[in-house]
Amino acid sequence: MPKFSANLGFLWPDRPLLDRIDAAADAGFEAIELHWPYDTDPADVRKLCKARELTLLGINTYAGDTAKGEFGLGALPGREVDFQQAVDQSIAWCRASGAQAIHAVAGVIPFDEAHARDTFIGNLIRAADKAAAHDVTLLLEPINQRDKPGYFYSNLSQAEVILDAVDRPNLRLMFDVYHVGVTEGDVLTRLRRHMPRIGHVQIAAVPSRAEPDEGELRYEAIFETLDSLGYTGWIGCEYKPRTDTDAGLKWLAKLGVSLRATR
Ligand SMILES: O=C(O)C(=O)[C@H](O)CO
Numbered sequence: 001m002p003k004f005s006a007n008l009g010f011l012w013p014d015r016p017l018l019d020r021i022d023a024a025a026d027a028g029f030e031a032i033e034l035h036w037p038y039d040t041d042p043a044d045v046r047k048l049c050k051a052r053e054l055t056l057l058g059i060n061t062y063a064g065d066t067a068k069g070e071f072g073l074g075a076l077p078g079r080e081v082d083f084q085q086a087v088d089q090s091i092a093w094c095r096a097s098g099a100q101a102i103h104a105v106a107g108v109i110p111f112d113e114a115h116a117r118d119t120f121i122g123n124l125i126r127a128a129d130k131a132a133a134h135d136v137t138l139l140l141e142p143i144n145q146r147d148k149p150g151y152f153y154s155n156l157s158q159a160e161v162i163l164d165a166v167d168r169p170n171l172r173l174m175f176d177v178y179h180v181g182v183t184e185g186d187v188l189t190r191l192r193r194h195m196p197r198i199g200h201v202q203i204a205a206v207p208s209r210a211e212p213d214e215g216e217l218r219y220e221a222i223f224e225t226l227d228s229l230g231y232t233g234w235i236g237c238e239y240k241p242r243t244d245t246d247a248g249l250k251w252l253a254k255l256g257v258s259l260r261a262t263r
């Protein structure tokens with residue numbers, strides 16, 4: 001049975017983070033994941049997750065100056081020191097909050113791709129070793145070019161090259177079905193191929209990025225495939241609710257799944 005985590009970067013977007021955590025617990029989620037929680041005291045997040053019996057999954061490394069179009073620093077030549085500082089910040093936040101994983105955000109590159117790849121690989125080796133010392137997983141996520149034009153990588157094959165080159169057991173693939181659907185399609189085949197490297201899965205409808213009960217992907221088949229491949233990890237609900245987040249959760253019953261899979 002699939003088990004779902006609430007991505008609080010997108011769900012209940014109108015509330016402060018601690019209220020979003022309460023909303024996720026009230027709705028019946030047993031795990032949450034965050035985007036950039038750095039303005040919130042990690043000790044408060046830890047306390048609330050404990051009180052509400054929520055597992056805290058992942059966060060993202062600092063995005064950089066988003067007003068200037070930055071979206072991560074990991075593959076930016078010349079920004080190695082800034083990226084390691086971002087990794088240190090994320091590890092410290094994980095340790096204080098209890099979060100388990102960090103998505104190493106790569107960046108938008110006006111650079112030569114090979115140079116950026118070498119930079120990302122070098123940065124990830126250092127970052128993965130630092131994270132391993134604290135039992136934290138690093139995640140790699142190809143992001144589609146329509147949502148993030150110029151993002152360093154959008155294809156699973158590019159992620160595969162980086163995973164091979166870094167070759168660290170705590171560097172895993174974040175298989176965001178939405179991005180894979182937009183960029184490459186053939187989702188079930190790609191799930192099968194990449195399953196041994198997958199550390200986390202995220203979902204949303206394609207092309208709307210809304211609740212996964214509309215659009216061109218049939219999520220019933222995706223959940224069945226994940227089950228049949230033996231995936232027991234969390235599936236992050238990283239979608240943009242069409243209207244009200246709570247009302248939108250009716251997609252679960254519609255697709256024959258539930259938030260209580262682990263109870
Ligand atoms: O954009 C996505 O799909 C993500 O999962 C990243 O964490 C950035 O928000």
Ligand SMILES: [Mg+2]
Nearest residue numbers: 141176202238
């Ligand atoms: Mg994602």
